Amino acid sequence: ASRRDFIRITSLSAAGLIFGGQYVHSAVKALRQEGIGGSSDPLRTPTYCEVCFWQCAGWVHKNEEGKIKKITGNDDDPNCNGRLCPRGTGGVGMYYDEDRLKTPLIRVTGKDGKQTFKEVSWDEAFDFIAEKLQKIKKEHGPECTALFTHGSGGHYWGDLLKAFGSGNIAAPSYSQCRGPREVAFIATFGDGLNSPEPLDIRDTRCLVLIGSHLGENMHNGQVQEMSDAIDNGASIITVDPRYSTAASKSKFWLPIKPATDIALLLSWIREIINNEWYDKKYVEQYTYGFEELKNYVQPFTPEWAYGITTIKPDQIRETAREMANAAPSVIIHPGRHVTWYGDDTQRLRAVAILNALLGSWGRRGGFYIPDKMGLPAYPHPPFPKPSRTWREAMGGKYKLADLALASGVCDATIPSPELDCNIKGWIVNGTNLIMTLPDQKKTIDAINNLDLLVVVDTMPMEITGYADVVLPECTYLERWDDLRVAQGRNPSIALRMPATEPKYNSKPAYWMAKEVSKRLGLEEYFGWDTFEEKLDWQLKQVGSSLEEMKRLGVKNLPREYGNLFFEEGEDVDFYTNTGKIELYSTAFEAEGFDPFPVYTPHTEPPAGYYHLNYGRAPMHTFSRTANNPNLTDLMDENTVWVNPKVAKEWGIKNGEPVYLQNQDGVVSDFQVKVRVTERIRFDSVYIVHGFGHADKKLSRAYGKGVSDSQLITRVLMDPVMGGTGMRGNFVTFRFEKESEVKS
Ligand code: MGD
Ligand code: SF4
Known part of the structure; x- marks a missing residue:
């Protein structure tokens, strides 16, 4: 056994709890006496949310006793437009969670x-x-x-x-999330996407979602813009093996066979080129490698793609036409968590190429050019190499x-x-x-x-x-942090300050x-001596001050970086080797990777096994919210979605608890209830990520649902940039933990 077998944290005293409560009360009184109440309302302090990484800015409200009672959105914040998502509102639960360290x-x-x-x-x-x-x-x-x-x-x-x-220095938001898409877009357009992505969704006429489940994946500003776009008559095309919430709002739902998206994308590219639906002027002026691309995609007919993706040729043609009709106000959404099958950078290259052909990069209703504002760092000696x-x-x-x-x-x-x-x-x-x-x-x-x-x-x-x-x-509600800088359509800065003293002995x-x-x-x-001193210094460099930011919470700054969109025929120099949008990637070629995206077949599940598909729920973020008292009230466990045909074959009833076992014999620690639904293909099952906690100190989350992470043992490494493809596992059902698999 390892020296790091699960260790128990012992003897946390109850005294801390009592002390914490008293401390909060007197601390807020003190803050108010000092006039550190933030805005003109002394019971309201500014913050930005840490429940996910959209970083919406808001206000923390306290009652007369100084107890935090709610968080609301800041009307001036471009990331949230005054409205927080359910998780942001439930952020209060992070502060009150009695299981905290x-x-x-x-x-x-x-x-x-x-x-x-x-x-x-x-x-x-x-x-x-x-x-x-x-x-x-x-x-x-x-x-x-x-x-x-x-x-x-x-x-x-x-x-x-x-x-x-x-x-x-590593972050899961790169190799387990959006790294492949950044590399693909940098190779194609010379620029990455960052967060929030510079998508002009509110003005788009056609939004294509490839495995992006906006609405379940609650990136606030994007969800709001998608709903505005729908109200304005935009069409949505959703490609997903599952009938997601986004699919239910879509004009077209393409229930693609898992792991075959590159084939669909190549076929769309061919349709758009061969029917001359691409933006000729844009392609001629801005892109590199069009003729090579045209030759390359000729074998990828809709009939070829049908055999791979199970999407009918007519549907492939019709959806390509739908995008072309909307161009350049069309967005093939680059997605966020894109580390799936190990060829993800190439899939995202295909997404980038499709956007380039339709001329949506730098165009209204497509991708806008974000501002590039940054804040100067507080002076320090240079870091050693x-x-x-x-x-x-x-x-x-x-x-x-x-x-x-x-x-x-x-x-x-x-x-x-x-x-x-x-x-x-x-x-x-x-x-x-x-x-x-x-x-x-x-x-x-x-x-x-x-x-x-x-x-x-x-x-x-x-x-x-x-x-x-x-x-x-201490939680984000109890501390200062660095300023949030959002580049967006206009740059903005947001302040996070403590609404109250840290509970317990946290810092x-x-x-x-x-x-x-x-x-x-x-x-x-x-x-710096105090963090306030550092923030004030930084804010003064951009014409603001800590005093002002305590009142405003968010400050929108004028755009410094050119126009939001390209002018008609504007001369643009892209940060690629050729200075053009690279349909043919010279950077990939130079490193020995395919300069065009290649479709490679992936392993199919053996009989009785199903693709393990996973995603998000609107009231949770990864594993961080599974113990949050406010959010567990809304959803306290995940379920496994199973197609009715599959349920029938196995004799499984709706609501029945099962264990999941992957192809390497790993059995889930806990059981999960089956949700029998037509909304999932017969070759896949689906669970929400972040549940199945095995740590007993998490009193609400322990043993609730299953963990997809535990079942992901076949990591499909992306050779281009090291992303960890996580969709290489298949699962089957078990009815008792120790018994043989029922087949
Ligand atoms: P969480 O599981 O939420 O996500 O990966 P993580 O960021 O690791 O863990 C967050 C941790 O931060 C928790 O331990 C929480 O208690 C702690 N925390 C929360 N607030 C604070 C704070 O203010 N201060 C400190 N110090 N700690 C805090 C996310 C990553 O996961 C991402 S970005 C993606 S896209 C991937 N998604 C994903 C998936 O969908 N399925 C599977 N199986 N794995 C995935 N991994 C990736
Ligand atoms: Fe917080 Fe929701 Fe905004 Fe994420 S989207 S930062 S959870 S309010």
Whole structure:
């Protein structure tokens, strides 16, 4: 057994709870006396949401006793237009969750050999971390440390790590999410998409969703714009093996056979070229490689694609025509979580090419050109150059990646001494790697190779059980953080300030990172005395101030970066090798990858097994909300969607609990109730990601539903940039945990 077998967190005192409550009350009184009430309303302070990464700006409202009672949207915020999604409103539950981490913890081994955590002071925790980091630096080099991060705290830990001499910073939002699409769009248009994506959905006439389930995936601004577009008569084309909420709002639903989207895209490209439905002037003026593309796609007839995708040739033609009629006000949506089958960068290249042919990039109702505003960093000395990075360690793999470390861990390559990157220390901030990275066993193997694992979290999530040190962060409602900068149609900045004092003995990550920096002799990288001083300095550089932002919450700034759309015939220089939109990718070719997207068949499920498809629910974000008291009220477990034909074959009734087992014999820890529905194809099942928590400290989430992550053991690596394709698993049903599979 591993030394990091699930560890129990012991003896958290109830006193903390009582103390927390009293503290809040007096603290708010104090804040009000000091006039730090934010806006002109002393019971209202500005924030931006941390429940997902759309970062909507809002107001936290307190009652007379200083208790947080609700959060509402900020009317001036372009990300939310004054309206939060259910999760944003439910963010209050993160603050009130009584299962929160309450004080720093260090792992100890008792005389009986059993491991547990002891409560320690902040000083003890920081001294321990600094000592271990110095030891790693001495024995292996500073570059043998890494940061895994998602969310605001990453800025501060990132600065600490860079100052320490390591460039290994990874986020699941890259290799497990949108990395392939960024690489594909950069290769094609010379620009990535970032977040929020620069999609002019509100003015579009045709929106094509390929596996994007807007509405269930609640990216606030986009969902609002999609609903406006529908009201204005736009047509929606949804390509999804499942009848998603978006599909139900669509003019066309194409229930594609899983893993065949590239074939459909190639066939659409051929239809648009061969029928001369592409934007001739635009293609001629702006693109590179059109004739080669035309020759390349000739074999990909709708009949060819039908045999692969099960989408009828007429439907392929009709939908291609629908897009062309709307062009250039058409968006083939690039998606967000796009790491599916390992050829994802190529699929997204096909999406980019289709958009380019229809002339939607830089056009109204297509893609707008976002502003490029950034805030100056608070002055600090230059970071040292790391002597080695993950790039060398990867031995030439994933050449077009900007950030591939997390894939390396899934590959179990990062900790491998053979790869000359013997990583020994991780700081994990705001990411529950056990539920987030596919192939849990490899992640745990990697953890077992470490000398130090520090976890910074608000909740006792699965990853905390593997930590050497757990640092409890206060929630976003109790802290300052860096300003949110949204580039959007017009740039905007948003302030997050504490609505109340931190509950328990929790603290903000910026404070933790600064405290560790002091112990490592790196404090000059955190040169501000208070965080307010840093924010005020930054705000003054852009003509605002902390005082103003406390009143406004959000400030919209004038656009500095040219027009939103290309002028007719405007001369445009794209940031690609050729200065053109590259239909033929010279960057891919130079690195030995196919310059045009190639359809490759993927493995089919064996008899009795079904593609494991997963996605989002509008009231949850990944695994972070599964214990939230407000949101579990709305949905407290996932179900497995099963086609009626399949249910009949297995004799499974609606609502019946089953275990799921994947093709590698991994059986889900818990049971999940079956939802029999025509809304899913017969070759797939569907579950919402983020459930099936196995940590008992999560009193509401424990044992509720199944975890897709646990069942994802076949990781399909994207050779271009290291994205971890997560749709390579098939599952079957089990009725008892230990019995044989019923067939
Ligand atoms: P969560 O599981 O929500 O998502 O991956 P993660 O960001 O790891 O874990 C978030 C962690 O942050 C939780 O432990 C939570 O308690 C903690 N947290 C929340 N707020 C704070 C805070 O203010 N401070 C600190 N320090 N911690 C906080 C998301 C990633 O997952 C992404 S972006 C995608 S798109 C992928 N989706 C996905 C999937 O759909 N299925 C499967 N199987 N895996 C997936 N992995 C990827
Ligand atoms: Fe918060 Fe919802 Fe906005 Fe995400 S979309 S930031 S959860 S309000």
